[in-house]
Amino acid sequence: MYPDTQLFIDGAWCAGGGGKSSAVLNPATEEAIGCVAHASRDDLDRALAAADRAFRAWRRTPVFERYKLMRRAAALLRERAAEIGRVMTLEQGKPLAEAIAEAERGADAIEWFAEEARHAFGRLVPSKAPEIYQMVTPEPVGPVAAFTPWNFPINQAVRKISVALAVGCTVILKGPEETPASCAALVQVFADAGLPDGALNLVFGVPADISSYLIAHPVIRKISFTGSTAVGKHLAMLAGQHMKRVTMELGGHSPVLIFDDADLDAAINVLAQSKFRNAGQVCTSPTRFLVQSGIYDAFVEGFVAQARRVKVGSGLQPDTQMGPLANVRRKDAMRALVADAVAKKARVLTGGDSPNGADAPGYFFAPTVLADVPLDASIMNDEPFGPVVPIRRFDTRDEALSEANRLAYGLAGYVYTRSAANAARVAADLETGMICVNHHGLGLVELPFGGIKDSGYGSEGGIEAMENYVNHKMVSMLNL
Numbered sequence: 049m050y051p052d053t054q055l056f057i058d059g060a061w062c063a064g065g066g067g068k069s070s071a072v073l074n075p076a077t078e079e080a081i082g083c084v085a086h087a088s089r090d091d092l093d094r095a096l097a098a099a100d101r102a103f104r105a106w107r108r109t110p111v112f113e114r115y116k117l118m119r120r121a122a123a124l125l126r127e128r129a130a131e132i133g134r135v136m137t138l139e140q141g142k143p144l145a146e147a148i149a150e151a152e153r154g155a156d157a158i159e160w161f162a163e164e165a166r167h168a169f170g171r172l173v174p175s176k177a178p179e180i181y182q183m184v185t186p187e188p189v190g191p192v193a194a195f196t197p198w199n200f201p202i203n204q205a206v207r208k209i210s211v212a213l214a215v216g217c218t219v220i221l222k223g224p225e226e227t228p229a230s231c232a233a234l235v236q237v238f239a240d241a242g243l244p245d246g247a248l249n250l251v252f253g254v255p256a257d258i259s260s261y262l263i264a265h266p267v268i269r270k271i272s273f274t275g276s277t278a279v280g281k282h283l284a285m286l287a288g289q290h291m292k293r294v295t296m297e298l299g300g301h302s303p304v305l306i307f308d309d310a311d312l313d314a315a316i317n318v319l320a321q322s323k324f325r326n327a328g329q330v331c332t333s334p335t336r337f338l339v340q341s342g343i344y345d346a347f348v349e350g351f352v353a354q355a356r357r358v359k360v361g362s363g364l365q366p367d368t369q370m371g372p373l374a375n376v377r378r379k380d381a382m383r384a385l386v387a388d389a390v391a392k393k394a395r396v397l398t399g400g401d402s403p404n405g406a407d408a409p410g411y412f413f414a415p416t417v418l419a420d421v422p423l424d425a426s427i428m429n430d431e432p433f434g435p436v437v438p439i440r441r442f443d444t445r446d447e448a449l450s451e452a453n454r455l456a457y458g459l460a461g462y463v464y465t466r467s468a469a470n471a472a473r474v475a476a477d478l479e480t481g482m483i484c485v486n487h488h489g490l491g492l493v494e495l496p497f498g499g500i501k502d503s504g505y506g507s508e509g510g511i512e513a514m515e516n517y518v519n520h521k522m523v524s525m526l527n528l
């Protein structure tokens with residue numbers, strides 16, 4: 049039913065050298081369903097040597113060959129999406145349809161980056177002097193250390209792997225220990241497509257031990273991390289000490305501005321869907337709901353009704369719309385955030401704890417709506433990463449913008465209005481890397497994906513993502 053996960057080093061699956069492993073739990077039942085091997089220092093050294101050796105050949109492999117191989121990997125991922133989706137639901141908890149869609153979208157991402165790398169042109173710059181040719185050529189930065197989390201085990205990994213391999217880099221991926229098997233299935237499709245040994249390696253273990261060793265190692269030329277802001281800042285500091293290129297996709301606390309003139313029903317529908325997707329464990333999840341006074345009561349009433357309709361249950365049940373949280377830390381965090389908000393006089397309009405009773409197994413947490421939440425409540429300041437929605441009232445656009453930009457986070461922002469002037473003003477003034485107006489349209493591989501301020505830097509999508517994995521070499525040549 050659920051496979052144990054090994055390390056993938058230099059083209060072969062293997063147990064960890066020290067014989068260590070950790071258990072994988074099913075978040076819907078809290079039962080151990082398998083285990084994941086931990087890498088020893090020797091395993092990391094083997095992965096580094098393999099990534100280094102493979103890089104010398106892979107960077108010289110014609111981009112058309114890399115493209116064809118990646119297309120094969122994408123086709124295999126699509127073929128296996130149903131099987132991989134089931135594994136993902138068992139280890140992560142999300143509804144099966146979402147897990148399968150994640151694998152299918154992963155195939156789209158592989159294809160998109162493979163195709164885009166074929167257009168990674170250099171340029172010839174006219175010289176001030178005769179007979180001099182000035183060229184700029186993109187070159188892959190080198191072996192990449194990538195660190196990915198448990199909320200989207202395929203999506204987080206596939207973007208880093210695909211862009212790196214497409215431009216000619218090799219990868220050591222430190223996958224998520226809590227959701228390792230679907231990430232391993234992704235690595236397997238590249239191996240089955242014919243990727244040379246060592247070009248992609250997968251390790252697991254104690255995150256801090258692996259990251260401190262890989263980031264400092266001279267073979268590694270680039271770091272890409274997705275996870276919390278606190279960890280991202282620490283890894284960026286380590287990378288800075290060793291002058292390594294960095295992409296950081298970190299936490300968010302996305303404001304949603306809903307104006308009096310919004311299409312209320314559409315806003316409620318879209319926001320309920322996007323908020324409760326993956327039980328709110330999404331870095332771009334709509335978080336601080338700021339609603340203009342004229343429609344505040346109607347919005348709250350409609351949104352609470354939608355939240356109550358969300359079917360919570362095991363991701364394997366066909367009618368489930370929201371599964372459990374992925375681990376006990378998130379469930380504890382939701383309880384603490386709700387208790388703190390209530391102590392500060394917020395009102396719980398629906399939810400507030402596990403829907404099945406506090407002692408029922410599984411990390412389930414009901415879709416929760418909090419109204420009149422004061423700004424000093426933790427949930428208005430710390431990323432909830434769960435299905436809890438704090439709602440506040442505003443009167444003027446300036447007031448809403450000032451609250452939206454109050455925090456150090458700057459990942460995504462959402463606006464609901466029929467006024468072009470409101471939309472344009474908010475799009476211009478919101479301090480976030482991504483903005484959606486009247487719909488939820490981000491996370492697509494062809495578009496830049498990333499934040500500003502404490503939400504990180506560098507993009508995980510669009511042609512901007514490729515920039516982070518190449519150096520631009522200048523060659524100036526006198527024609528003798």
Ligand code: NAD
Nearest residue numbers: 196197198255256259275276279297298299331377431433
């Ligand atoms: P955490 O901060 O301990 O871990 C977050 C991720 O970073 C995990 O994947 C973990 O394995 C990894 N990590 C932790 N320390 C590391 C280190 N020293 N070196 C390398 N990797 C390291 O917290 P958590 O309980 O797993 O997740 C909670 C918070 O993390 C959430 O509230 C959210 O803010 C953030 N998070 C963000 C994303 C995202 O998509 N941006 C994904 C998962 C978690």
